Amino acid sequence: MTLNTETLASSDGAEAVIPDPRILLYPRLRKSPFFWASRRHGVAMYSVYNHTYHPRHYGDPVAEYWALLQGVTLWDVGVERQIEITGPDAFAFTNMLVPRDLNKCEVGQCKYVFLTAEDGGILNDPVLLRLGQNHFWLSLADSDILLWARGLAHNSGMDVTIEEADVGPVQVQGPLSGKVMAAIFGPEVLDIGYYRLREYTLDGMEVIVSRTGYTAELGFEIYVKNASREGVRLWDTVWAAGEPFGMKVIGPCHMRRIEAGILAHGCDITYQTNPFEVGMGYDWMVDLNQEADFIGKDALRRIKQEGVTRRLAGVTIGGPALGTFNDGSMIEAFPVWRSGHRVGEVTSACFSPRLERNIGYAMVPVGLSETGTELEIETPSGAVPAVVVPKPFVDPTKNIPKQSFDAGNGHLLTGT
Incomplete structure (x- = not known):
């Protein structure tokens, strides 16, 4: 019950490991406009x-x-690559990609959406921007959705153009x-x-x-064209x-995003994770009653009927302070144990300076996802106690980002 360990260079000839290796800067990898x-x-x-x-x-x-x-x-x-979908069938095509009903998305509105595979797995969780009746951007998380979308469009009979916009x-x-x-x-x-x-x-x-x-x-967010x-x-x-x-x-x-319950694709959610396993109210992002036959609809209907076997839970984690997640302190998921058996894994974790404790998200069996459940988590410092707690950890109703302004002076209007 130990994490993979690394040995630093020592006088006895042990293998040398550089704890913070550089990343190579060279032409093959892309560079953002900034x-x-x-x-x-x-x-x-x-x-x-x-x-x-x-x-x-x-x-x-x-x-x-x-x-x-x-x-x-x-x-x-x-x-955040912008996949631009245009053409006479752009609405129908985009509505096929996501489980949310885009009839409820007005021009000039944004939606947080999942893109699901035929088995209900989450391929990406972009912010969708509706710029026109048949004009959409998908502001992508980390996965090759341009290739997925173009593959779906090929021989679909739909009149759509799918490009990576210079944005x-x-x-x-x-x-x-x-x-x-x-x-x-x-x-x-x-x-x-x-x-x-x-x-x-x-x-x-x-x-x-x-x-x-x-x-x-x-x-x-400011999106610049001709970026x-x-x-x-x-x-x-x-x-x-x-x-x-x-x-x-x-x-x-x-x-901050772990405090807020914001998911990271590739960590908290992957193509092997379905929306009903995520919790935190994201069930509403799957509209099974809509007329559109979106990709994964049959699978997600079946999953909802049968119920899920695991769920992403919030946890507080004991032991020494963990890192900041983006500092290289969490190279792999942390194993989760219960009564001597491995039952899941921590997908994201950090030390919250504001809450002054370690917090994270753990994918565990449904029966172990209830508030107050005691677990054991294997961190780089060893096995430590953990407890399932409600999530998100801070501002669960998102009152902070929804605040309004007094446009006359730029001050926040509190209580809105």
């Missing part, structure tokens, strides 16, 4: 996401966490994000509702602004507007 701009701020660690270099942090993930909670932050999320998003997140956005776009940008979007022309750049983000904090040409210019424009408000450039803050 690669050279974000690099100027001192990227300390990259990963590869959608075949693209992605800044994970800039030296101190804990300081980045507090900057997000207390101020305003700028993120290079150009790795790149940045995120502006944190309680002061509204002030920065108002400084860039004017106070009317604060009227954009939660999960809504609006188009702008900014100094000749065509952009789309949405009230979305990967934080469950107040925030926006291969305009990406650095947009970045510099946002940075210049944000500096007076103390803006910090950070990577994706996994401590």
Whole structure:
């Protein structure tokens, strides 16, 4: 009952392991439209996401966490590739991809969606943006949905065009994000509702602004068109507007997304995970009563009828403080044990600075997913006790990102 261990170089000739190996920068891997701009701020660690270099942090993930909670932050999320679906049958085709009923998605609205396979597994969990009656973007998590969508369209008889748009998003997140956005776009940008979007022309750049983000904090995303040409210019424009408000450039803050119950594709959900196993109210993302015959509908109907055998549970974890998840401290999933038997695994975990305890998500049998269930989790420091707790850990009704503004001064209107 031990995790894989690594041996550092020692005088007795043990095998040498470099605990923090570099990542190779070279032409084969893609670079986001903001690669050279974000690099100027001192990227300390990259990963590869959608075949693209992605800044994970800039030296101190804990300081980045507090900057997000207390101020305003700028993120290079150009790795979120935009799959553009257009053509006379674009609505019907896109509605076939996702279990949500897109008849309930207006033009100018965004939806968090799952893309499911024929067996009900989750292939991706993008934010969908509806730009027109037959015009959609899928802002992707990490998987090759462009190939999947094109494969489905081939010989489908549908008149659709599926391309990767030359579009790149940045995120502006944190309680002061509204002030920065108002400084860039004017106070009317604060009227954009939660999960809504609006188009702008900014100094000749065509952009789309949405009230979305990967934080469950107040925030926006700015999608710039012609990103291969305009990406650095947009970045510099946002940075210049944000500096007076103390803006910090950070990577994706996994401590905050774990607190908020935001899932990470490839960790908490994969193509081997179905929506009913996820919990946290995501059942509503599967509309089995809609007329459309979306991919995976029959399988998901059967799964719902039969019930699932496992569920993603929230856990508090004992022992020494875990890392920040994006610092290389969780190389593999942590085994979960009960009465001497391995029963599941922790898919994401970190130490929450605000809650001052280790928290995470564990995929375990349904019978062990009830609040108060005691488990044992194998962390890098050894086996430690854990307890199943309600999730999300912070702001379960998402009141923080849904807050409204006073457009006259950019201040938040509390209690909304």
